[in-house]
Amino acid sequence: MRCPDGEEFAISTDTMVENVHFFPDDPPETLGRKLLRCNLSDLAAMGARPHAYTLNVTVPRGGRHDENWFAAFSRGLAEDQKHYGVHLIGGDTTSISGPLVLSATVFGLLRHNTALRRSTARPGDDIWVTGTIGDAALGLLVLQGNLQDPSAFLVERYHLPRPRTGLQLNGIVSAAMDISDGLIQDCGHIAKESGVQLVVDTEAVPLSSAAAALGREWLMQRLCGGDDYELLLTCTPGHSKALQAACQAAEIPVHRIGTVRAGSGVRLLDGEGHEILPKQGGWQHF
Amino acid sequence: MRCPDGEEFAISTDTMVENVHFFPDDPPETLGRKLLRCNLSDLAAMGARPHAYTLNVTVPRGGRHDENWFAAFSRGLAEDQKHYGVHLIGGDTTSISGPLVLSATVFGLLRHNTALRRSTARPGDDIWVTGTIGDAALGLLVLQGNLQDPSAFLVERYHLPRPRTGLQLNGIVSAAMDISDGLIQDCGHIAKESGVQLVVDTEAVPLSSAAAALGREWLMQRLCGGDDYELLLTCTPGHSKALQAACQAAEIPVHRIGTVRAGSGVRLLDGEGHEILPKQGGWQHF
Structure with missing residues (x-):
């Protein structure tokens, strides 16, 4: 080769x-x-x-x-x-x-030397994701008999990920990885490898209409489930327009879902900006 | 990378x-x-x-x-x-x-373009092998309880192949492959891919002293067994000395075991030059 x-x-x-x-x-x-x-x-x-x-x-x-x-x-x-x-x-x-x-x-x-990495997110960056999050995790729940999916969209997303090839993000984003373990866990990977904290506005996380139809009670399954194979990106606010233009050129939806701060780990906020706190085996909403 | x-x-x-x-x-x-x-x-x-x-x-x-x-x-x-x-x-x-x-x-x-191939053996070439042939196949028979191996040499050869890295054979040999499926079968691969016939003098196939101690009745197991991970080489007679010098420089034994001819398939000769003919499920000695 x-x-x-x-x-x-x-x-x-x-x-x-x-x-x-x-x-x-x-x-x-x-x-x-x-x-x-x-x-x-x-x-x-x-x-x-x-x-x-x-x-x-x-x-x-x-x-x-x-x-x-x-x-x-x-x-x-x-x-x-x-x-x-x-x-x-x-x-x-x-x-x-x-x-x-x-x-x-x-x-x-x-x-040479243009590979995007997980270790280069910086405080002040925005957090972005492509596509919609949680569909494959819900599709798995459908296959396991725990959910109904009349459109078969969610199961299709579980069976066939759509890798976001064809994007030109070099020089635009500060860090990148694909979401395979679940959004929150993968945010944790960027936080750890970059030595920063990722604050995610859970209401801003994009969801498909099939996922939306199931209601808010599946929020944590969507954020913690895996197999999304969307891109998780960090990007300085000055490059927001360039990022959106690059994604538009490739016809890939992209949404801002949070902010990188100094610190460590992942923090989740609800629609009013209140923190959703982790508890044993999951997350607890205060 | x-x-x-x-x-x-x-x-x-x-x-x-x-x-x-x-x-x-x-x-x-x-x-x-x-x-x-x-x-x-x-x-x-x-x-x-x-x-x-x-x-x-x-x-x-x-x-x-x-x-x-x-x-x-x-x-x-x-x-x-x-x-x-x-x-x-x-x-x-x-x-x-x-x-x-x-x-x-x-x-x-x-x-670039120096990879040795299986498809480039030519009639008139000699056939050579490195090391000794059949030890790993006999080692497997030992592990299966069919043979005794007081020295543990044969089992060691089954567990740990010795890849023949470090040889400089480019420009010397005409074709090469490693012996993993068994000598005869791999000779067949070169014959098929090069469009030639390989004639093997079975008495010339090198064997270890542990294999020799088991006697001639294991000849076909040695030639048909796999996992040798020695090199099977073809080489025009004019390059014999260069091949032997290259192997000597790497301290790897090498032996001539036959000749490439026009035709197809593999023919086996015994010590008197008589052909050993294939029969159902193996080879028959006439």
């Missing part, structure tokens, strides 16, 4: 395990795509453009994953390869007496 | 699954090392020098792989990182209700 002059590789690798990261009856078309897209989301957060990937497939013995299954699995991957401009450069196939295991390592390209 | 000017990456990726590629009671020190070394062997066969790797570990639930296990696992990897000059640049850790699964993607560096 050759690297163009003046560029370097950003690399992301992920493993997905049946019954942990997906269900045995998930559509095979979506499985490889989800794995690929999670990694592409990571590349997007580094500001790298998709290039190539390797794929290791560990197939349960017993024949449940037959030629039809693989045809659908491959068809999904082929679609995404075309859509995101990545190609498969190799891999490994093994068998297992156990669940299906998929590992991908994805390579992106970017100019 | 940056690439020096004028160089490119050779990439190898492998997955190892408990109960398929290793035993649950294999020493944890050797597991990561075996995975790393299998990939390094692949890099050696391409003529690339080791650079970096990613590692994805999927850990069985239930606590069998505790801190002691991981300490030993990591200690083994740390030794090999030092020995082979590679460093870990990232990875993923996941859980599984099932066996341990390890995936590594290893990156090597080489000058």
Whole structure:
């Protein structure tokens, strides 16, 4: 694999395990795509453009994953390869007496020393997110039988993340990461690695109409659930317009959800600016 | 990951699954090392020098792989990182209700367009192998209780391959691959990809003294067994001396085991030059 002059590789690798990261009856078309897209989301957060990937497939013995299954699995991957401009450069196939295991390592390209990082947020920056937050977490609750989703939008968001590739954020944002563990936890990652405090206005966190229809009582599930694969960004107020213009050019919605301050950790505010305090196993609203 | 000017990456990726590629009671020190070394062997066969790797570990639930296990696992990897000059640049850790699964993607560096290939053997070339062949296959038979190995040499060879990194074979050999599926099968790979026939003098295939002590009746197990991780090379006779000098400089034994001809497939000869013919499920000696 050759690297163009003046560029370097950003690399992301992920493993997905049946019954942990997906269900045995998930559509095979979506499985490889989800794995690929999670990694592409990571590349997007580094500001790298998709290039190539390797794929290791560990197939349960017993024949449940037959030629039809693989045809659908491959068809999904082929679609995404075309859509995101990545190609498969190799891999490994093994068998297992156990669940299906998929590992991908994805390579992106970017100019030397331009990778966006989590460790460079500064007090005074604004906090922004792309898209809407919490849909995939609610989609998982739907699949688990805990919620109704007449539109099937939430489940679709759980099965197929939309990595925010194609954004040009270098020189605009101060820090970036993709939201995979849940908004609050990932805000915590930026806070820790940058040595700052992130204050999030929970009312400003964008939500889809499908999520809004379920009501405010699912707020914490939306903010704590994972699998969003949206971008969490920090940006000095002077660059707000440039950030909005870059996102508009890529037709990606972006919303300001809070402020970076001196300090540590994450603080959540409700619509009146009152703090929502953490309690054992979750958050408590005062 | 940056690439020096004028160089490119050779990439190898492998997955190892408990109960398929290793035993649950294999020493944890050797597991990561075996995975790393299998990939390094692949890099050696391409003529690339080791650079970096990613590692994805999927850990069985239930606590069998505790801190002691991981300490030993990591200690083994740390030794090999030092020995082979590679460093870990990232990875993923996941859980599984099932066996341990390890995936590594290893990156090597080489000058543009100098990668050794399997598809470039030519009629008239000699066939060579490094080291001794069949030790790991016999080691597996020992572990399965089918053979005695008082020296423990064969089991050691099964647990810890010795990748032939450090050889400078570019411009000397015509084709190369590493022997992982078994000598005969891998000869078949070169035959197929190069569009030639490989004729192997089975008496010339080098064997260790531990293997020799078991007698001639294990010949076919040695030639068909896998996990050798030696190099299979083809080389025009005019370059024999250069090949031997390069191997001597790296202190790696190398032996001529046959000839490349026009045709297809693999032919095996016994000590008198008579052909050993394939039969259902193996080979028959006439």
